[in-house]
Amino acid sequence: MANVASTTASAxxxxxxxxxxxxxxxxxxxxGLFVLFVGLKSDQNIRNELILTQRWGLLAIFVAVAMVxxxxxxxxxxxxxxxxxxxxxxxPDVVKKDTFFxxxxxxxxxxxxxxxxxxxxxxxxxxxxxxxxxxxxxQILIYVMLAWGLNIVVGLAxxxxxxxxxxxxxxxxxxxxxxxxxxxSFWVLLPVAGLLAALWGIVLGFPVLRLRGDYLAIxxxxxxxxxxxxxINWTEVTKGxxxxxxxxxxxxxxxxxxxxxxxxxxxxxxxxxxxxYKIFLFYLILxxxxxxxxxxxRLRRMPIGRAWEALREDEIACRSLGINTVTTKLxxxxxxxxxxxxxxSFFAVRxxxxxxxxxxxxxxxxxxxxVVLGGMGSLTGIAIAAxxxxxxxxxxxxxxFLKMIFGPAFTPELYRMLIFGLAMVTVMxxxxxGFVGSREPTAFLRQRRAVSGSFTKEGHG
Amino acid sequence: xTAPLLHVRGVETYYGNIRALNGVDMEVHRGExxxxxxxxxxxxxTLMMTICGSPQARIGSVHFDGQDITRLPTHEIxxxxxxxxxxxxxIFPRMTVLENLQMGASLDALKHFKxxxxxxxxxxxxxxxxxxxxxxxxxxxxxxxLSIGRALMARPKLLLLDEPSLGLAPLIIKGIFxxxxxxxxxxxxTVFLVEQNAFGALKLSDRGYVMVNGRVTxxxxxxxxxxxxxxxxxxxxxxxx
Numbered sequence: 001m002a003n004v005a006s007t008t009a010s011a012x013x014x015x016x017x018x019x020x021x022x023x024x025x026x027x028x029x030x031x032g033l034f035v036l037f038v039g040l041k042s043d044q045n046i047r048n049e050l051i052l053t054q055r056w057g058l059l060a061i062f063v064a065v066a067m068v069x070x071x072x073x074x075x076x077x078x079x080x081x082x083x084x085x086x087x088x089x090x091x092p093d094v095v096k097k098d099t100f101f102x103x104x105x106x107x108x109x110x111x112x113x114x115x116x117x118x119x120x121x122x123x124x125x126x127x128x129x130x131x132x133x134x135x136x137x138x139q140i141l142i143y144v145m146l147a148w149g150l151n152i153v154v155g156l157a158x159x160x161x162x163x164x165x166x167x168x169x170x171x172x173x174x175x176x177x178x179x180x181x182x183x184x185s186f187w188v189l190l191p192v193a194g195l196l197a198a199l200w201g202i203v204l205g206f207p208v209l210r211l212r213g214d215y216l217a218i219x220x221x222x223x224x225x226x227x228x229x230x231x232i233n234w235t236e237v238t239k240g241x242x243x244x245x246x247x248x249x250x251x252x253x254x255x256x257x258x259x260x261x262x263x264x265x266x267x268x269x270x271x272x273x274x275x276x277y278k279i280f281l282f283y284l285i286l287x288x289x290x291x292x293x294x295x296x297x298r299l300r301r302m303p304i305g306r307a308w309e310a311l312r313e314d315e316i317a318c319r320s321l322g323i324n325t326v327t328t329k330l331x332x333x334x335x336x337x338x339x340x341x342x343x344x345s346f347f348a349v350r351x352x353x354x355x356x357x358x359x360x361x362x363x364x365x366x367x368x369x370x371v372v373l374g375g376m377g378s379l380t381g382i383a384i385a386a387x388x389x390x391x392x393x394x395x396x397x398x399x400x401f402l403k404m405i406f407g408p409a410f411t412p413e414l415y416r417m418l419i420f421g422l423a424m425v426t427v428m429x430x431x432x433x434g435f436v437g438s439r440e441p442t443a444f445l446r447q448r449r450a451v452s453g454s455f456t457k458e459g460h461g
Numbered sequence: 462x463t464a465p466l467l468h469v470r471g472v473e474t475y476y477g478n479i480r481a482l483n484g485v486d487m488e489v490h491r492g493e494x495x496x497x498x499x500x501x502x503x504x505x506x507t508l509m510m511t512i513c514g515s516p517q518a519r520i521g522s523v524h525f526d527g528q529d530i531t532r533l534p535t536h537e538i539x540x541x542x543x544x545x546x547x548x549x550x551x552i553f554p555r556m557t558v559l560e561n562l563q564m565g566a567s568l569d570a571l572k573h574f575k576x577x578x579x580x581x582x583x584x585x586x587x588x589x590x591x592x593x594x595x596x597x598x599x600x601x602x603x604x605x606x607l608s609i610g611r612a613l614m615a616r617p618k619l620l621l622l623d624e625p626s627l628g629l630a631p632l633i634i635k636g637i638f639x640x641x642x643x644x645x646x647x648x649x650x651t652v653f654l655v656e657q658n659a660f661g662a663l664k665l666s667d668r669g670y671v672m673v674n675g676r677v678t679x680x681x682x683x684x685x686x687x688x689x690x691x692x693x694x695x696x697x698x699x700x701x702x
Contacts, residue, residue: 303567303570303571306560306563306564306567307564307567309553309555309556309560310553310556310564312555313553313554313555313556314551314552314553316515316547316551317547317551317552317553318536318564319515319534319535319536319539320513320535320539320544320545320547320551321536321539321544321564321565321567321568321611321615322536322537322539322540322567322568322615323536323564323567324534324536325536439555439556441556441557441559441560441593442560443557443559443560443562443563444559444593445559445575445578445592
């Protein structure tokens with residue numbers, strides 16, 4: 001590599017010359033690409049005639065950005081990466097030593113999450129905490145739980161499921177309908193919703209037993225749509241697109257969160273605020289998410305979890321080792337779906353309203369994106385990815401200062417998908433196997449030794 | 462002589478409408494090493510897969526230990542203690558060596574896991590060094606050892622080996638054949654192996670079968686087949702490639 005050894009002055013000027021050349025090329029390409037998109041804009045004038053507005057200034061900015069960017073990449077970024085790569089290749093692979101933090105950090109994270117609501121309340125007050133606990137806390141945790149649930153199907157068993165939102169919907173409607181028609185409480189219906197979702201997981205599982213990869217993805221995608229269309233069209237029961245509203249709230253050991261005399265606020269002599277209910281919901285979803293993680297971790301060490309992982313790797317080898325792949329797949333679908341169902345019924349109790357709008361394909365895509373970005377199979381990575389993706393969306397809503405730059409009509413949320421796309425491409429280029437690509441082994445004879453991801457090629461294995 | 466451990470009778474197997482096995486008869490007795498040799502596409506691997514029930518034989522029968530296993534699903538056949546080291550090894554690449562061995566022991570729910578792992582490690586010391594490494598990062602020879610080791614973890618009555626020498630260096634092949642011999646001699650393990658490496662396989666085996674175009678054309682003791690001029694011409698002296 002020429003630019004690694006570019007220490008001498010002549011090599012430096014050569015690099016600059018090359019960078020200038022490449023910058024000019026980049027500028028030309030940009031000009032060619034954007035001259036019609038950006039340079040010219042078709043518009044209607046007041047007499048309804050089509051006119052062309054010329055925006056050469058904007059085009060010049062685009063070209064300049066491309067040229068400067070290319071120049072900087074060639075001169076600074078590329079040599080840096082090359083140097084780092086060379087340094088990495090020179091140094092032998094070292095198995096990272098566990099520090100206290102790396103070993104204990106799941107526990108630390110849980111403690112921090114437990115302390116999150118009181119800390120927020122002490123900073124911004126009870127009423128001010130609403131946004132932080134609800135939008136950032138609960139919203140993110142729902143997706144963490146959903147992604148952990150999907151991780152069982154996709155990350156462990158390797159069954160690509162594009163219709164996971166269907167089980168979320170089944171859980172949400174199970175609670176919404178059973179509570180409004182039969183008046184059953186949340187705590188009774190939570191397991192019922194999970195079981196119903198698991199049942200639908202098996203229903204989906206049967207026809208797709210023989211499918212893998214792309215074909216499986218298509219069928220699961222269709223399944224998700226079927227559930228949504230049933231919810232829209234079965235109007236006598238589900239009220240169609242109007243959705244089910246006025247869903248009963250959850251109670252804490254029979255204590256209601258309302259303005260009544262024996263409500264939570266009155267009982268503990270607190271001012272009436274919906275923030276307490278939100279904090280309660282925060283702990284509820286935290287508990288549910290931790291249950292998902294706990295079950296996943298335990299299952300991975302049990303025969304069924306090992307069979308899932310082996311199934312992901314090689315189905316034929318599994319069968320020749322005496323593993324019944326039919327039941328293995330069905331349990332993966334059912335277990336994943338069950339957690340989707342739990343999350344769904346929580347969603348219904350939190351919103352107080354469900355409609356088919358909430359269960360579109362985009363939701364499945366976001367959940368799957370979280371699993372993939374986080375690193376399939378890694379609970380930690382998935383949690384980080386959920387914080388980044390969902391927290392990122394919420395932060396976009398907060399960036400009101402952008403309105404000052406781009407004008408009052410600018411709504412940052414609308415650029416969400418654009419930024420998602422960009423972020424995903426970046427992460428996949430930078431870390432092809434997600435944030436946490438290494439897999440924690442479950443079998444040890446004497447001592448634990450982490451198998452570092454650097455032993456395997458990126459994107460392989 | 463007692464009834465054979467594995468008895469294949471008049472088996473015909475099809476892939477769609479294409480007949481891959483055309484009336485195969487063969488048997489494996491307890492304590493034997495039996496080799497099946499033949500050229501590419503002769504149906505050797507198909508026979509091995511038919512024994513395992515995927516694909517199933519359309520005509521004929523496969524009996525194991527006195528039980529008809531022709532129509533059993535693959536995993537139930539495996540539960541009768543027929544362990545297989547499949548073609549291409551098919552180890553689990555993202556799982557560690559130890560986890561791969563664990564998967565092999567899943568029939569007995571890991572009851573004698575430690576003991577059996579030690580046995581595999583004595584047989585293949587290389588695996589012990591690599592125990593916490595991912596399967597996919599092993600060399601070809603080590604992967605083959607792992608594949609055999611994984612099969613042994615099931616405490617099989619019959620070990621099926623599909624081309625254990627495929628793509629390996631001669632020295633490693635020798636080591637693997639040596640290990641098979643040791644297993645057979647010390648544990649009395651019955652082995653049925655499919656090989657293109659006719660010389661090594663026949664030298665190792667008590668008996669051998671030669672397969673051509675989905676039929677068994679010759680059979681005999683390993684020594685006889687090695688001495689047979691037809692076998693020599695076709696498979697040993699430049700007949701291959």
